[in-house]
Amino acid sequence: MSEQTVITNIGTLLSGRLDEPVLDADALLLEDGAIAAIGHTADLRGDAAELDAKGTTVLPGLVDNHVHPVMGDYTPRQFQSSYLEGYVHGGVTTVVSAGEVHTPGRPKERAGTKALAMLAHKTFTAFRPLGAKIHAGALLLEDGLTEDDFAELAAEGVHLVGEIGISSVQDAPTAAQMTRWAQAAGMTVTVHVGGTSVPTSRSVDAAFVVEVKPDVAAHVNGGPTAAAIDDVARILDETDAVVEIVHNGNVRAARDVTQLVADRGQLHRLVVGTDSPAGTGVVPLGVLRTMSWISALGGLSGPVTVATATGNTTAARRIPGGVIAVGEPADLVVGDAPDGSQAGDLCAALEAGDTPSIAGVLTDGKLVVTKSRNTPPPLRRPSFWG
Numbered sequence: 001m002s003e004q005t006v007i008t009n010i011g012t013l014l015s016g017r018l019d020e021p022v023l024d025a026d027a028l029l030l031e032d033g034a035i036a037a038i039g040h041t042a043d044l045r046g047d048a049a050e051l052d053a054k055g056t057t058v059l060p061g062l063v064d065n066h067v068h069p070v071m072g073d074y075t076p077r078q079f080q081s082s083y084l085e086g087y088v089h090g091g092v093t094t095v096v097s098a099g100e101v102h103t104p105g106r107p108k109e110r111a112g113t114k115a116l117a118m119l120a121h122k123t124f125t126a127f128r129p130l131g132a133k134i135h136a137g138a139l140l141l142e143d144g145l146t147e148d149d150f151a152e153l154a155a156e157g158v159h160l161v162g163e164i165g166i167s168s169v170q171d172a173p174t175a176a177q178m179t180r181w182a183q184a185a186g187m188t189v190t191v192h193v194g195g196t197s198v199p200t201s202r203s204v205d206a207a208f209v210v211e212v213k214p215d216v217a218a219h220v221n222g223g224p225t226a227a228a229i230d231d232v233a234r235i236l237d238e239t240d241a242v243v244e245i246v247h248n249g250n251v252r253a254a255r256d257v258t259q260l261v262a263d264r265g266q267l268h269r270l271v272v273g274t275d276s277p278a279g280t281g282v283v284p285l286g287v288l289r290t291m292s293w294i295s296a297l298g299g300l301s302g303p304v305t306v307a308t309a310t311g312n313t314t315a316a317r318r319i320p321g322g323v324i325a326v327g328e329p330a331d332l333v334v335g336d337a338p339d340g341s342q343a344g345d346l347c348a349a350l351e352a353g354d355t356p357s358i359a360g361v362l363t364d365g366k367l368v369v370t371k372s373r374n375t376p377p378p379l380r381r382p383s384f385w386g
């Protein structure tokens with residue numbers, strides 16, 4: 001027997017895609033953990049268990065493009081556990097590692113860095129806090145890695161290279177060579193951009209990024225110190241990388257980068273992350289808050305902003321999720337304006353600079369959050385609230 005759920009009376013259904021950010025539908029049929037149909041309440045209502053959204057907004061589960069996990073739901077950087085569960089309460093259902101850099105005693109040579117990436121990938125494939133998908137095992141580039149190493153790791157499922165600039169490979173020609181090997185093996189590669197993050201890393205300018213040509217130019221608004229806006233323009237001009245805005249960064253630069261990318265008509269190249277846990281801490285609402293900055297300060301509409309934190313990221317990372325489409329995983333957020341907001345719904349709340357309310361979260365079609373422990377309550381309460 002298949003397991004069916006229908007979400008009805010959706011006030012606004014956001015696709016997570018820039019080409020059609022708001023869908024002309026008010027109901028979703030979920031079957032066996034995936035989205036089975038998109039339509040209207042009267043048509044989709046049937047024998048399935050019903051979740052009445054009561055006019056709230058439904059959107060794809062948010063994707064945090066920049067997290068530094070270790071093993072399990074614990075971070076030695078901030079001595080905190082269960083933080084990834086807290087992120088799900090902030091609407092995040094997919095997490096992408098930028099490298100397991102906080103691992104105590106992290107090995108900094110060829111065999112050790114490979115082992116760490118493979119172990120992190122394999123443990124987080126099986127370990128899913130509240131059903132969230134943690135894409136971990138982001139290989140940190142150390143001197144001596146060979147082309148065969150990338151192929152070997154890719155064959156075991158490792159599909160990420162962690163932030164270049166943190167580990168021992170610091171010269172652009174070596175980083176570029178390893179990036180070519182990684183990309184040929186199907187991996188996506190991230191480069192740390194801007195000022196030094198912690199005393200052991202380095203500052204990275206546009207010339208380095210242009211030579212390395214990664215898939216992701218990390219935290220161009222600062223991690224935590226922002227790159228020059230001219231460097232961001234050069235990265236947009238001379239590479240195909242997506243540019244990332246993070247919570248652990250500079251707020252004014254977040255605004256300037258958003259406007260730069262929008263002015264150039266390249267919003268498909270904008271993605272969102274937290275860059276956490278970091279010195280700025282564990283941030284369960286980091287993706288939501290960064291979205292409110294880029295919408296309220298950068299001038300993007302709510303639906304477009306949602307795409308930058310969902311479908312843009314899964315497209316850049318070539319991973320499932322991030323969009324409302326038949327066959328995609330039913331990883332969903334039910335949200336609204338927070339109670340007391342001047343705004344009338346989730347999108348208007350983002351545009352006003354408020355942090356939206358998370359009224360519910362589903363992973364693989366199952367309700368895992370019915371009342372966020374981290375956001376204010378919603379203006380309207382869906383049937384499952386509480």
Ligand SMILES: [Zn+2]
Pocket residue numbers: 163192193197218219223
């Ligand atoms: Zn960084």
